[in-house]
Structure formats: structure tokens, C-alpha cells
Amino acid sequence: MFQKFKLNLFLFFTFNELQCALLYESNALQLGNCDDLSLSLKSEIRGYQPIVNKIVKTVTQGKFKGQTWEELATFIDKFGSRISGSENLENAIDYMLQRSSHYNLDRIHGEPVTVPHWVRGKEEAILLKPRHFTLNIMGLGGSVATPKEGITAPVMVVESFEELKNRSMEAKGKIVVFAETYVSYGKSVVYRQYAAVRAAEVGAVASLVRSITPFSINSPHTGWQDYSEKVKKIPTAAITVEDAQWLLRMHRRGIEIEIKLYMEAHTLPSVQSRNTVVEVSGSKDPEKFVLISGHLDSWDVGQGAMDDGAGAFISWYSTVVLKKLGLRPKRTVRAVLWSGEEEGLIGAFAFRAAHNKSDIVILMESDEGTFMPQGLTFKGTAKAKCIIQEILKLLEPLGTNQLVLSDDVGSDIMVWANDGIPLASLKNANERYFWFHHSDGDTMAVENPDVLDKCTALWASVAYILADMSIMLPR
Amino acid sequence: MFQKFKLNLFLFFTFNELQCALLYESNALQLGNCDDLSLSLKSEIRGYQPIVNKIVKTVTQGKFKGQTWEELATFIDKFGSRISGSENLENAIDYMLQRSSHYNLDRIHGEPVTVPHWVRGKEEAILLKPRHFTLNIMGLGGSVATPKEGITAPVMVVESFEELKNRSMEAKGKIVVFAETYVSYGKSVVYRQYAAVRAAEVGAVASLVRSITPFSINSPHTGWQDYSEKVKKIPTAAITVEDAQWLLRMHRRGIEIEIKLYMEAHTLPSVQSRNTVVEVSGSKDPEKFVLISGHLDSWDVGQGAMDDGAGAFISWYSTVVLKKLGLRPKRTVRAVLWSGEEEGLIGAFAFRAAHNKSDIVILMESDEGTFMPQGLTFKGTAKAKCIIQEILKLLEPLGTNQLVLSDDVGSDIMVWANDGIPLASLKNANERYFWFHHSDGDTMAVENPDVLDKCTALWASVAYILADMSIMLPR
Numbered sequence: 026m027f028q029k030f031k032l033n034l035f036l037f038f039t040f041n042e043l044q045c046a047l048l049y050e051s052n053a054l055q056l057g058n059c060d061d062l063s064l065s066l067k068s069e070i071r072g073y074q075p076i077v078n079k080i081v082k083t084v085t086q087g088k089f090k091g092q093t094w095e096e097l098a099t100f101i102d103k104f105g106s107r108i109s110g111s112e113n114l115e116n117a118i119d120y121m122l123q124r125s126s127h128y129n130l131d132r133i134h135g136e137p138v139t140v141p142h143w144v145r146g147k148e149e150a151i152l153l154k155p156r157h158f159t160l161n162i163m164g165l166g167g168s169v170a171t172p173k174e175g176i177t178a179p180v181m182v183v184e185s186f187e188e189l190k191n192r193s194m195e196a197k198g199k200i201v202v203f204a205e206t207y208v209s210y211g212k213s214v215v216y217r218q219y220a221a222v223r224a225a226e227v228g229a230v231a232s233l234v235r236s237i238t239p240f241s242i243n244s245p246h247t248g249w250q251d252y253s254e255k256v257k258k259i260p261t262a263a264i265t266v267e268d269a270q271w272l273l274r275m276h277r278r279g280i281e282i283e284i285k286l287y288m289e290a291h292t293l294p295s296v297q298s299r300n301t302v303v304e305v306s307g308s309k310d311p312e313k314f315v316l317i318s319g320h321l322d323s324w325d326v327g328q329g330a331m332d333d334g335a336g337a338f339i340s341w342y343s344t345v346v347l348k349k350l351g352l353r354p355k356r357t358v359r360a361v362l363w364s365g366e367e368e369g370l371i372g373a374f375a376f377r378a379a380h381n382k383s384d385i386v387i388l389m390e391s392d393e394g395t396f397m398p399q400g401l402t403f404k405g406t407a408k409a410k411c412i413i414q415e416i417l418k419l420l421e422p423l424g425t426n427q428l429v430l431s432d433d434v435g436s437d438i439m440v441w442a443n444d445g446i447p448l449a450s451l452k453n454a455n456e457r458y459f460w461f462h463h464s465d466g467d468t469m470a471v472e473n474p475d476v477l478d479k480c481t482a483l484w485a486s487v488a489y490i491l492a493d494m495s496i497m498l499p500r
Numbered sequence: 501m502f503q504k505f506k507l508n509l510f511l512f513f514t515f516n517e518l519q520c521a522l523l524y525e526s527n528a529l530q531l532g533n534c535d536d537l538s539l540s541l542k543s544e545i546r547g548y549q550p551i552v553n554k555i556v557k558t559v560t561q562g563k564f565k566g567q568t569w570e571e572l573a574t575f576i577d578k579f580g581s582r583i584s585g586s587e588n589l590e591n592a593i594d595y596m597l598q599r600s601s602h603y604n605l606d607r608i609h610g611e612p613v614t615v616p617h618w619v620r621g622k623e624e625a626i627l628l629k630p631r632h633f634t635l636n637i638m639g640l641g642g643s644v645a646t647p648k649e650g651i652t653a654p655v656m657v658v659e660s661f662e663e664l665k666n667r668s669m670e671a672k673g674k675i676v677v678f679a680e681t682y683v684s685y686g687k688s689v690v691y692r693q694y695a696a697v698r699a700a701e702v703g704a705v706a707s708l709v710r711s712i713t714p715f716s717i718n719s720p721h722t723g724w725q726d727y728s729e730k731v732k733k734i735p736t737a738a739i740t741v742e743d744a745q746w747l748l749r750m751h752r753r754g755i756e757i758e759i760k761l762y763m764e765a766h767t768l769p770s771v772q773s774r775n776t777v778v779e780v781s782g783s784k785d786p787e788k789f790v791l792i793s794g795h796l797d798s799w800d801v802g803q804g805a806m807d808d809g810a811g812a813f814i815s816w817y818s819t820v821v822l823k824k825l826g827l828r829p830k831r832t833v834r835a836v837l838w839s840g841e842e843e844g845l846i847g848a849f850a851f852r853a854a855h856n857k858s859d860i861v862i863l864m865e866s867d868e869g870t871f872m873p874q875g876l877t878f879k880g881t882a883k884a885k886c887i888i889q890e891i892l893k894l895l896e897p898l899g900t901n902q903l904v905l906s907d908d909v910g911s912d913i914m915v916w917a918n919d920g921i922p923l924a925s926l927k928n929a930n931e932r933y934f935w936f937h938h939s940d941g942d943t944m945a946v947e948n949p950d951v952l953d954k955c956t957a958l959w960a961s962v963a964y965i966l967a968d969m970s971i972m973l974p975r
Binding site for chain 2: 105
């Protein structure tokens with residue numbers, strides 16, 4: 026998942042920090058009552074119970090049991106991490122197109138997206154004083170390199186941007202370490218985003234920032250960060266929670282700290298990539314579509330199984346399930362596997378520019394984990410919400426009938442946030458999501474076959490009904 | 501904590517696997533009743549309540565509050581990991597002797613221990629087929645090196661020793677990967693211990709073993725392993741849970757796997773080290789002593805804060821507390837910070853050889869975590885158990901009054917297991933202990949100041965009473 030939310034295509038201009046922070050917090054809204062929903066609509070929705078039961082049964086106990094996980098594992102084991110701009114991501118996209126042909130999905134194609142091509146290269150941070158120790162680091166996305174000889178400099182440790190401001194006279198020529206306290210991802214991620222800019226503003230030569238995670242086994246977490254055109258670009262990397270706390274303790278004791286930082290990070294020319302698009306075409310009104318999605322690109326660390334391989338695969342495999350069950354709805358169910366998400370929702374911006382908004386029934390995305398599914402997080406009108414709620418009642422046996430209203434419903438699909446189109450994301454028990462996020466811990470070990478089945482069953486059921494109902498979801 | 505249990509000093513001869521396994525499992529015995537304990541003894545023990553209250557209050561709320569953690573953090577931040585044989589461990593021992601002088605402890609000295617000197621050196625494992633990937637490994641203690649050009653070989657993955665036996669014809673010339681399921685540390689650690697021997701027996705050229713942990717963020721865990729004189733010594737290392745599962749999946753799919761392993765591990769001549777010994781000398785019978793302990797040596801990864809810096813420090817700081825409170829018991833309270841624990845309880849064997857068993861009231865050790873303390877795990881006679889139980893009642897306000905009987909009460913002190921001396925270890929909420937154990941995640945971030953205070957308060961209280969009571973703890 027991208028740090029959400031950055032609206033840009035080729036240039037990065039950033040929302041203010043407060044908004045960034047708010048977007049990540051729980052924004053549950055009042056559900057209101059649904060007495061106005063017509064009896065005939067309620068009755069129509071209830072009529073889908075046998076189809077939902079069939080989907081749930083075949084996915085969680087029948088011929089599709091374990092298959093979402095198997096498909097994902099085969100893919101992840103083969104390709105591993107898939108950073109935008111890499112040949113590996115393009116090979117992975119080709120594989121998905123081929124795999125879609127194997128399952129005889131409809132209108133299989135890639136849609137063009139121009140993505141940046143940032144390359145990590147070798148990187149190393151060695152503590153030279155007070156004792157020799159190799160810190161476990163991960164350069165942040167978009168960072169520039171150090172000079173070839175590295176940067177060797179004294180260290181200043183701060184706990185907040187405010188402390189840096191108050192002690193700005195001390196920062197010149199130093200490596201500034203941000204050892205902020207983790208509050209929540211939304212509140213703390215600003216340190217990753219702006220560490221380099223804030224440090225450079227006061228004359229620092231590099232910045233190191235505590236990884237944005239509540240839990241660590243000495244595990245660094247990467248992610249995108251934002252330079253400003255007005256300030257010198259300095260190298261910037263994440264360090265572990267443990268090392269940040271250690272450096273802070275020593276700094277508070279007045280111990281002299283020196284670090285040698287070496288990074289080869291650089292940005293190559295942008296690359297033509299693709300959103301992977303497949304569907305089960307509608308029988309009656311095929312141009313209208315329910316969009317289910319996740320992103321196929323990942324960071325260049327770990328295996329990109331959780332962020333967002335699994336989100337992409339429950340979407341993609343939902344179309345396989347519908348196809349193989351012969352469930353062709355009136356409108357189209359389209360799965361889109363975004364490219365360029367981690368660098369700024371770039372695939373979503375390209376898709377939005379290329380497609381008629383009036384054709385879209387709903388945009389759904391899973392990019393906040395595929396742990397035990399609980400239901401949906403939804404953004405839309407009161408009436409649309411009532412319809413979703415009615416649909417989720419059919420999924421009570423699966424235990425995925427919760428509905429939460431929120432203005433924050435995902436990453437890529439937030440690109441349409443102001444277009445009035447209904448948006449939904451997967452609500453799941455993702456309390457440990459940020460333990461693995463953007464780290465080497467993002468692997469198949471995070472994903473569970475039975476749990477993924479439940480995610481797919483929910484996803485396919487909701488998508489089918491919304492594509493097949495007599496009315497489009499109201500806006 | 502050592503893999504327990506290995507009884508040796510210079511040569512390693514190992515207990516059978518079953519025993520090793522059993523020793524790690526919960527071995528709770530029946531508590532029985534304590535009606536036979538005399539009223540006068542009960543009354544005498546109850547008389548210690550004001551002293552216990554004073555210790556608990558000053559340690560958890562008063563002048564010692566946070567000090568165990570502060571002392572530990574200052575030590576860990578300065579020295580980091582302290583493997584046996586290293587100059588760093590000897591410097592750390594010198595520091596503890598100086599620090600003990602600063603607190604004016606009694607009979608401060610080191611006692612000689614000859615320890616092995618294994619050096620990790622550089623190490624790397626690169627997956628060459630089916631795709632290029634650097635595996636996150638940790639060589640296992642005592643491993644030999646690869647040739648300078650490394651070992652490049654096809655890979656065979658097995659899930660058990662039994663599977664290796666059944667498929668032994670396939671192993672020749674291969675790197676054998678053990679991808680065992682984690683059952684419990686005691687049951688699974690045999691794979692780390694004997695991976696190299698079992699693989700070499702069937703002609704393998706190296707072995708890689710899934711880290712012995714129930715949870716991982718791609719974090720490898722080292723630990724001692726045992727060669728046999730009868731079998732060729734092959735290089736052996738731990739890989740992560742995630743990578744082991746990945747390699748297993750690919751192997752089961754019939755995909756050809758090739759790894760290049762490079763390790764510089766080697767053993768230098770043994771080194772003279774020391775057990776660090778300090779005390780609060782008894783006022784009446786100073787040759788008799790209550791021994792409280794933890795080990796000062798650690799693995800060469802992480803910072804050795806949990807295993808066993810904190811165990812050593814609650815023991816050491818208990819003597820500081822007693823000294824500063826002017827609590828001099830009739831017998832001696834002696835803190836021993838063992839050396840050479842990780843390579844086979846070597847410091848404990850040396851101490852046992854040098855000291856009269858009849859002088860020891862009880863041997864206590866904390867080497868299974870200093871998470872929220874709950875009480876004591878105890879091995880001894882029924883009457884001794886009743887006395888301990890009576891003492892723990894005084895600690896009810898601290899919430900540390902649980903008593904569990906077990907034949908498994910620690911690591912170093914198990915060297916005395918057959919000597920009839922009462923043994924006790926710290927019972928604590930250590931469910932996550934093996935998440936960090938022998939890994940880079942063993943840092944100060946695992947330790948909590950308030951929790952360490954409670955450990956110290958319990959430890960100091962029990963040690964004081966057992967050293968001061970009218971009778972020696974019965975055998």
C-alpha cells in the first residue's frame with residue numbers, strides 16, 4: 026500500500042500532512058437507517074442467496090478451495106518482489122495475462138501506464154562511533170545516492186520535526202536521525218515522507234528515519250518519500266525501531282555518534298508499464314462494469330505477497346470463479362491489477378483518464394491486507410450504503426457481513442474520491458499489517474489459504490450481485 | 501539461553517534427543533499439600549513481610565525505580581553482543597567488576613573459565629536457481645567454513661529427519677534444507693542441533709535449517725549445533741521460516757533449486773574468560789550462599805539484551821538493592837554472571853567444580869526471559885517447595901506468587917540437577933521469547949523498565965529471605 030494519498034501522474038505534489046494523517050485513521054461514519062429501501066429491492070437482493078451460497082461453498086469447501094493461495098504462491102515464488110520500472114514486473118504482468126488466457130477470461134489486455142524506475146543499488150550504514158556496528162537500513166523510495174565515498178558525519182537524533190526546528194542550529198553538516206514515537210501509520214508516516222526535506226532545510230547531509238511500524242524484529246521498512254524542488258535532495262533511508270531507540274538513548278546521554286552512510290540509489294528514465302485488465306463480460310450491458318482490484322507492483326524488498334499480491338489475486342481469482350461457475354452477470358465484472366501504485370497510484374490515474382466514469386458501477390480494492398475478512402468499508406450515498414448492507418446480509422454465514430462507512434477506502438481507488446462513484450475496500454482483521462508492510466517480512470508466510478478463500482468468496486459474491494442487479498448502485 | 505542440555509566442559513558429548521526435547525517442555529509436577537510445615541516456620545516467614553514490602557516499594561516506586569533497565573541499557577548500548585572468546589566479552593566483564601566496585605558490593609572477583617572462540621566471519625547464501633535471490637542466513641555456532649570459492653550445489657528439501665532417511669539416496673552432493681514444522685522449541689531444536697550430522701551422514705555437502713522460532717519477520721536465528729567425530733563436518737546455517745517454506749514449496753513442485761553458500765566460520769584457540777562473581781556477604785554464616793544468576797555472554801548477533809543481559813542484570817542489581825538498603829542477611833547472597841553459557845554451560849561447569857556443594861542454599865537463574873514476572877519454577881523436595889510457596893505469598897501484592905514445580909528450571913543451574921540442591925528459575929510471561937531468541941531482534945526494545953523492576957523486586961526478596969532464614973532450605 027502506498028502512503029496515500031498523493032494525487033499526481035508525472036509530477037508529485039502532495040496533500041498537506043494533516044490530510045495524509047487523517048486519511049489513515051479510522052473514519053467510521055454513522056450508518057443511519059435503511060427503512061426507505063423498497064421491499065422489492067430487498068426481495069431482489071435476497072433472491073441472490075442461492076448464488077452466494079454456491080460461490081461460498083465452492084470457494085471455501087469445493088473445487089476452488091485453497092486455489093487463490095495456490096495461484097498466489099506459484100506467482101510469488103516465481104517472481105518475488107516487483108518494483109515499478111523493473112523487467113520483473115513486466116514479466117509478472119505477462120504471466121498474469123497468460124494465466125488469464127488459461128482460464129479463458131474475457132477481454133484480457135494490458136493498458137498503458139508510464140511509471141518511474143527507481144533502483145535501490147547497494148546500501149550500507151555503519152556506526153563508527155561510539156562503536157563499530159552495521160545498522161540494518163533500507164533506502165527510501167526515490168532517494169538519491171551518496172557520493173561514491175559515502176557520507177561520514179556526526180549524528181543528531183531528534184524525536185520530532187518540532188525538536189529539529191528548536192535545535193536547527195545544531196543540524197548543519199550532520200546526519201539527522203528521526204526517532205519518532207509510532208502513534209499510528211497515518212500520523213507517523215510523515216516522518217518517512219518528509220525526513221529528507223526537513224533535514225536538508227536545516228543543513229543536514231543525510232537523514233535516517235525510524236521505520237513506520239509498531240513492531241520490529243530489527244526489521245527496516247521502506248516506502249516512498251517526497252523531495253521538494255526548493256531544497257537540496259539528500260540521501261534518506263529507514264533504520265529499525267531498535268536502532269533508532271538505541272541512537273536516541275546515546276544521543277540523550279551526550280555520547281558522540283558518527284555514521285558512514287553509503288547508498289547507490291538512483292532514478293532511471295521512466296518505463297512503459299501496464300495495468301492488467303481482465304473480466305467476465307456482462308450479458309446485457311457489458312460496457313458498465315464493477316471494478317475489483319489490487320496492485321501487482323510492489324516494493325523491491327520482501328516478496329510483495331501481502332502488499333499487494335494477495336489483494337490483486339482475490340480480485341483476479343474472483344473473475345476465474347465466476348467464469349468457471351458460469352455466472353455471467355448483466356453488467357461486466359472487471360478485475361484490474363494496477364501498476365505503479367507504490368510510487369503514487371500511477372496506474373489508477375492512467376485508468377481514470379482513459380475510462381468513462383459513468384460506466385463504473387463501483388470501484389473496489391483490497392490493499393490493506395487479506396487477513397480474516399470481516400466485510401466492507403464503503404464510501405457512497407445513503408441509499409447505496411443500504412443496498413451494500415442488504416447484500417452483506419447474504420454473507421452472514423461467512424462471517425463477513427460488517428459494513429463500515431469511511432472516507433478512506435483504499436489506495437488506488439481514492440483517485441476517484443471526488444467523482445461521486447461508490448467505493449469499497451476489504452475490511453479485515455489487519456492489526457498486524459504494518460508489522461510486515463514494505464519490509465522483508467512481506468512474504469507468503471503472512472497469507473493463509475482458508476482466509477484467502479473467504480476473502481475471494483466475499484469479493485466475488487458482492488461483485489457479481491452489484492453487476493447483475495436490476496439497478497446500478499445509486500450515486 | 502543455550503539449547504539445553506549439554507554436559508561437558510571441553511569436549512561436547514550430548515544427551516539423547518528425547519531428553520533434550522523433554523527438558524524444554526512444560527514439566528509441571530503436582531504441588532501436594534503443605535500442612536506439615538511448622539507454624540513457627542510459617543510465622544517466621546510471615547515476619548519478612550515488612551522487608552519484602554520495603555524492597556518492592558523502593559524498587560518499583562522508589563529510588564531504584566527504572567534502575568535495573570537503566571543499568572542494563574547503558575551496558576548493552578556500550579557493548580552490544582558478547583560472544584564467548586571475544587575481547588568484547590572480557591571488556592564487558594571488566595565493566596561489571598568496576599560497576600560493582602562503584603556500588604561497593606562485597607568480594608568482587610572473576611573466576612576462571614576456559615571458553616571456545618568461534619568466529620562467524622562473512623557469510624552469504626545466494627539462490628541461483630530458479631531465480632537469483634539473497635537468502636537471509638545465520639551460520640550456526642561451531643560451524644566450519646565453506647571452501648573459499650563457496651559451495652554451489654543443487655538443493656534437496658526435507659521436512660523431517662525421517663524424510664531424509666527415506667530419501668537418503670538423493671542427498672549425495674546436495675545442500676540439504678530442513679524445513680521442519682515448528683512444534684515447540686524443545687521438540688524442534690534437534691533440527692538445528694543435528695542438521696549437519698544427519699545431512700553429512702547421507703553425503704550432503706552443507707545443511708540449511710529453518711530457524712527455530714514460531715514467528716518471523718524474515719529473521720534468522722543462530723544457536724549451537726553439534727558435530728559428531730564420526731561424520732564429516734559440513735558447513736551449516738539457519739535460514740528464515742519464510743525462505744524454508746518457499747524452498748519447500750518449490751521442491752515439492754519439482755522445481756530445480758541451486759544455492760551458493762559461502763561461510764568463513766572458524767574456531768580459534770580457546771580463551772580464558774571469567775564468571776563474574778559479586779555478593780552481599782552474610783553476617784553470620786558467610787560461606788553459605790544463595791546463588792542468583794544469569795549469563796553475561798551472548799550470541800554474536802543482536803545485542804544480547806534478552807538472552808541473557810536482563811537475566812544477569814536482575815541478579816546483579818538485586819545485590820545492589822540489598823546493599824544500598826543495608827539488608828545484610830545471615831548467609832551470603834551471591835550473584836554470578838556466567839560466561840560460556842551459549843557454547844555449553846561452560847561457566848556453570850567450572851563453578852560447580854570449584855565450589856563446595858554443601859555451601860549452596862539454592863541456585864537461582866533467570867535465562868528464559870524477563871517479561872512480566874509471575875513467580876518461580878522450582879525443583880526440590882516437598883518441604884523446600886512448601887517454604888518457597890510460603891515465601892511467594894509475601895509477593896502476592898506484586899502479582900508474582902505463582903509456583904510451578906518442574907524438572908526443567910533453567911540452563912546453567914541444570915548442571916547441578918542431580919546434586920540434590922534446590923533450583924529455581926524466573927517464571928514469566930515469556931510467550932514471545934523465541935521470537936527474538938538468538939536473532940538480531942534480541943535488543944533493549946524487548947525489555948521494559950517497569951517489568952524489570954518487578955523481576956528485580958521478586959528476585960531480591962526471595963534471595964534475601966532464603967539467605968536470612970533460621971534454617972537452610974531442606975534438600
